[in-house]
Amino acid sequence: xxxxxxxTRWRLVWAAGAIGAAVALATPASVGAQALxxxxxxxxxxxxxxxxxxxxxxxxIVTVNTWYHVGSADxxxxxxxxxxxxxxxxxxxxxxxxxxxxxxxxxxxxxxNNGSTTEDRTNYYEDGPSNxxxxxxxxDSDRMGFLLPEITAAxxxxxxxxxxxxxxxxxxxxxxxxxxxxxxxxxxxADHPYSWPVIGSMADLTAASLEDVQQFFRSYYxxxxxxxxxxxxxxxxxxxxxxxxWFGAVPRGPAVTRRPPPAVTLPADVYATLExxxxxxxxxxxxxxxRAFAPDDAALDVLADILAGGRSSRLYKRLVYExxxxxxxxxxxxxxxxxxxxxxxxxxxxxxxxxxLQQVIDAEIRAIADSGPTQREVERAQNGIEAAFLNxxxxxxxxxxxxxQYAYFVGTPDYFQRDLDRYxxxxxxxxxxVARTYARHAHRVVLSVVPQGHTELAAKEEMAR
Amino acid sequence: MTVSTxxxxxxxxxxxxxxxxxxxxxAAQAVDRSxxxxxxxxxxxxxxxxxxxxxxxxxxxxxxxxxxxxxxxxxxxxxxxxxxxxxxxxxxxxxxxTMLQQGAGRxxxxxxxxxxxxxxxxxxxxxxxxxxxxxxxxxxRRLGPALDLLADVVLRPTFSDTEVTRQRDLRRTQILQQQxxxxxxxxxxxxxxxFGASHPYGRPLNGTQTSVAALTxxxxxxxxxxxxxxxxxxxxxxxxxxxxxxxxxxTERFGSWARGDLPPLADVAAPAATARTIYLVDKPAAxxxxxxxxxxxxxxxxxxxxxxxxxNTILGGSFTSRLNQNLRETHGYTYGxxxxxxxxxxxxxxxxxxxxxxxxxxxxxxxxxxxxxxxxDQAVPQAELDKAKAYLGLGLPSDFETTxxxxxxxxxxxxxxxxLDYYATFIPRINAVxxxxxxxxxxxxxxxxxxxxxxxxxxxxxxxxLDALHQGPIVYRDLWGQAVQ
Numbered sequence: 001x002x003x004x005x006x007x008t009r010w011r012l013v014w015a016a017g018a019i020g021a022a023v024a025l026a027t028p029a030s031v032g033a034q035a036l037x038x039x040x041x042x043x044x045x046x047x048x049x050x051x052x053x054x055x056x057x058x059x060x061i062v063t064v065n066t067w068y069h070v071g072s073a074d075x076x077x078x079x080x081x082x083x084x085x086x087x088x089x090x091x092x093x094x095x096x097x098x099x100x101x102x103x104x105x106x107x108x109x110x111x112x113n114n115g116s117t118t119e120d121r122t123n124y125y126e127d128g129p130s131n132x133x134x135x136x137x138x139x140d141s142d143r144m145g146f147l148l149p150e151i152t153a154a155x156x157x158x159x160x161x162x163x164x165x166x167x168x169x170x171x172x173x174x175x176x177x178x179x180x181x182x183x184x185x186x187x188x189x190a191d192h193p194y195s196w197p198v199i200g201s202m203a204d205l206t207a208a209s210l211e212d213v214q215q216f217f218r219s220y221y222x223x224x225x226x227x228x229x230x231x232x233x234x235x236x237x238x239x240x241x242x243x244x245x246w247f248g249a250v251p252r253g254p255a256v257t258r259r260p261p262p263a264v265t266l267p268a269d270v271y272a273t274l275e276x277x278x279x280x281x282x283x284x285x286x287x288x289x290x291r292a293f294a295p296d297d298a299a300l301d302v303l304a305d306i307l308a309g310g311r312s313s314r315l316y317k318r319l320v321y322e323x324x325x326x327x328x329x330x331x332x333x334x335x336x337x338x339x340x341x342x343x344x345x346x347x348x349x350x351x352x353x354x355x356x357l358q359q360v361i362d363a364e365i366r367a368i369a370d371s372g373p374t375q376r377e378v379e380r381a382q383n384g385i386e387a388a389f390l391n392x393x394x395x396x397x398x399x400x401x402x403x404x405q406y407a408y409f410v411g412t413p414d415y416f417q418r419d420l421d422r423y424x425x426x427x428x429x430x431x432x433x434v435a436r437t438y439a440r441h442a443h444r445v446v447l448s449v450v451p452q453g454h455t456e457l458a459a460k461e462e463m464a465r
Numbered sequence: 466m467t468v469s470t471x472x473x474x475x476x477x478x479x480x481x482x483x484x485x486x487x488x489x490x491x492a493a494q495a496v497d498r499s500x501x502x503x504x505x506x507x508x509x510x511x512x513x514x515x516x517x518x519x520x521x522x523x524x525x526x527x528x529x530x531x532x533x534x535x536x537x538x539x540x541x542x543x544x545x546x547x548x549x550x551x552x553x554x555x556x557x558x559x560x561x562x563t564m565l566q567q568g569a570g571r572x573x574x575x576x577x578x579x580x581x582x583x584x585x586x587x588x589x590x591x592x593x594x595x596x597x598x599x600x601x602x603x604x605x606r607r608l609g610p611a612l613d614l615l616a617d618v619v620l621r622p623t624f625s626d627t628e629v630t631r632q633r634d635l636r637r638t639q640i641l642q643q644q645x646x647x648x649x650x651x652x653x654x655x656x657x658x659x660f661g662a663s664h665p666y667g668r669p670l671n672g673t674q675t676s677v678a679a680l681t682x683x684x685x686x687x688x689x690x691x692x693x694x695x696x697x698x699x700x701x702x703x704x705x706x707x708x709x710x711x712x713x714x715x716t717e718r719f720g721s722w723a724r725g726d727l728p729p730l731a732d733v734a735a736p737a738a739t740a741r742t743i744y745l746v747d748k749p750a751a752x753x754x755x756x757x758x759x760x761x762x763x764x765x766x767x768x769x770x771x772x773x774x775x776x777n778t779i780l781g782g783s784f785t786s787r788l789n790q791n792l793r794e795t796h797g798y799t800y801g802x803x804x805x806x807x808x809x810x811x812x813x814x815x816x817x818x819x820x821x822x823x824x825x826x827x828x829x830x831x832x833x834x835x836x837x838x839x840x841x842d843q844a845v846p847q848a849e850l851d852k853a854k855a856y857l858g859l860g861l862p863s864d865f866e867t868t869x870x871x872x873x874x875x876x877x878x879x880x881x882x883x884x885l886d887y888y889a890t891f892i893p894r895i896n897a898v899x900x901x902x903x904x905x906x907x908x909x910x911x912x913x914x915x916x917x918x919x920x921x922x923x924x925x926x927x928x929x930x931l932d933a934l935h936q937g938p939i940v941y942r943d944l945w946g947q948a949v950q
Contacts, residue, residue: 058533060508096498103785108852110859134502161797168752169820175645311578327638380583387585394867
């Protein structure tokens with residue numbers, strides 16, 4: 001299943017820890033029996049800009065969702081975090097839009113906006129009343145066509161400071177926040193573009209220069225490297241004419257070329273320990289798997305759900321409920337555009353070390369690899385995945401972003417039903433096979449995050465299997 | 466340093482570059498970029514109709530039909546909020562909510578989790594200060610079994626001793642982990658400091674190690690029997706369902722839920738404000754300092770609701786708000802800064818918040834105080850007022866796009882006894898707010914001399930700088946808001 005690990009431009013402070021609600025009423029998920037369809041029409045401007053239009057007249061709002069096909073995977077050594085830093089600069093004004101006006105104009109029209117960066121892409125969206133479409137296109141076209149004259153070293157410095165604070169807030173000052181970057185650098189070879197984190201390192205963020213910005217913009221922020229999905233209470237003809245008007249003159253850029261990623265091989269298990277300012281130790285098991293939409297991607301999603309997805313999963317039942325040696329367990333298949341990984345993590349309760357947890361995790365993986373899951377477990381996972389699909393259909397913003405993802409990852413925007421079919425076709429035998437192939441008979445990275453000074457709590461190789 | 470002004474040099478540079486692009490522009494269409502395009506009139510707000518009926522046992526059923534996607538969002542709002550926690554047992558309401566899912570009717574704890582997942586349903590039980598909640602969001606075709614599950618959970622929880630013990634142990638571990646999370650520490654300390662232990666809003670929603678250890682099956686069962694009452698609850702359906710259908714489904718499952726007498730709730734007065742003080746919660750080696758600055762604010766029933774919404778949008782409720790622009794976009798001290806009036810049944814907190822780089826802790830406090838004072842001292846400019854009105858008014862339709870967001874908006878009406886057609890007049894009431902209104906409520910509700918300034922950070926790196934500002938005495942507290950020696 002798609003997970004956004006990226007960095008986001010901004011968030012209201014309470015998104016993470018509301019003062020007034022102990023257990024927030026979570027936003028939900030669901031299922032549908034009928035076919036999922038998101039009808040769309042598309043066109044391409046002479047400069048290469050692809051546009052996907054989906055009409056939904058149920059609520060008088062519109063969303064403009066732009067994907068630039070560039071992410072942290074396109075960064076070069078010594079400049080990790082740059083794609084995301086650049087994303088921040090896209091809001092700092094363009095030739096005809098003075099600094100600060102991008103947000104001011106949108107809010108004055110009743111619209112919200114944001115952007116986010118992952119390994120594979122950078123997206124930008126505006127959501128607002130349907131009459132604000134022309135404003136959104138004016139602003140988006142100005143920063144696509146006329147950004148560089150307005151970018152100064154001072155702006156780069158300012159947003160560097162903001163992004164460094166984002167890194168502090170979301171990673172360094174969060175318990176276990178540095179686990180991910182310590183895992184991926186061991187799972188992927190150093191020249192693999194998924195081996196560094198989207199947020200980047202402090203040192204690389206410090207090194208980013210105005211010249212880097214100019215170079216990056218000319219290479220990647222071109223109409224021929226972008227797709228715009230527009231959805232909501234608008235008419236195709238109107239969208240086509242407005243997009244042509246605002247984006248028609250933006251010049252085409254050079255073609256983007258990418259080398260295929262290096263092969264990933266883990267010849268042996270890799271054990272590592274990270275000391276952190278935490279009360280309880282946590283173990284992360286991570287295996288190299290497959291990219292999103294690869295043949296085994298859906299079965300791996302189902303496997304992760306059966307093993308560690310929520311309170312009905314096998315590991316929750318064993319670790320948290322029955323044995324009561326863990327406080328929490330989670331797991332997922334994380335497939336990106338070019339590669340993927342399977343991860344399970346569990347946090348120990350006081351008085352328990354990570355080897356106890358590891359032995360249970362290994363036993364449950366072995367059980368599925370040897371005997372497969374039950375039919376009900378497979379159906380349960382499929383139902384939950386279907387529910388998430390339906391949930392996404394409630395928002396034009398959700399549909400637009402998904403149209404863009406399908407367009408980029410599988411080459412056709414309305415892939416909703418075929419994507420769901422991938423999951424419906426997963427069998428118990430397929431789950432058993434991927435458990436064997438990618439976990440039971442494969443090497444992994446085992447990262448123990450332990451309280452400072454307590455490396456004795458770490459998972460040990462000699463205790464495994 | 467500021468980046469908000471456009472100087473002459475930059476404008477000249479812009480002209481030079483655009484001249485080079487003129488041939489390309491002419492080759493396409495002439496499009497005037499010199500100013501933003503004029504927009505057609507905004508579409509009118511279409512708020513979905515809200516219907517209501519009351520069952521013989523007093524349970525009010527509220528239905529909002531939305532048929533675009535075949536899903537239904539069902540939520541029960543009860544009186545079982547944390548304000549009902551006994552003073553010696555904070556955490557009882559939220560623990561009872563957790564326990565609802567740990568066995569009900571013939572189902573065990575794992576059966577409930579399994580059934581919800583199998584239905585593709587999201588089942589949640591929780592408590593805030595003012596209410597208890599139980600909700601299920603489910604595909605339409607599985608609505609019946611989902612309501613069976615919800616009815617079991619709400620009406621027939623088992624509360625077995627073994628499950629109480631299991632969840633009590635888990636919660637004690639989770640409380641231990643709160644000290645890993647500086648934002649959680651700041652929220653806990655702030656509430657305790659502003660409201661004090663004798664006020665329900667000053668007690669931690671999830672309890673303390675001591676109170677959780679004292680939870681028993683009997684206390685939980687008694688709390689459930691006392692406060693989960695049909696005549697003190699409202700059940701909201703939003704989605705692909707009609708009133709007729711909802712009424713039938715609910716009557717079958719909740720019709721025999723027995724009435725009871727809801728004990729009266731004595732309002733506790735908030736403590737008198739104390740002189741502005743800096744409360745420092747030490748978090749060694751923290752790379753950022755987490756700020757919560759505030760005081761007792763207003764209740765949801767305040768006649769100043771709309772003026773306060775405008776005030777907060779301008780101060781810290783949007784990206785272009787003053788706090789975010791100042792602390793983030795001008796100074797780069799933080800990833801974001803914001804403010805909030807958390808309006809509850811009785812006055813809840815006002816607070817301004819941010820996480821700032823440790824080295825700029827003192828500088829950030831100066832900027833917080835500057836903005837909290839400026840909005841009182843000077844009337845807000847017309848353009849800023851208009852922007853805030855548009856952001857709130859024109860942005861309202863998106864709050865009614867999904868069943869989940871619509872349900873959240875309607876639950877607020879149910880929780881605070883507001884009329885069901887409330888949103889029909891929302892925009893005119895927002896638009897009626899004047900700059901003088903904003904300044905009046907700023908002066909009335911923001912009191913810079915009596916703010917509690919709670920900061921979770923590395924005291925060895927920030928205390929001296931804060932002390933030198935002379936913004937108030939520095940006292941040391943733990944995450945519970947208690948004095949530290």
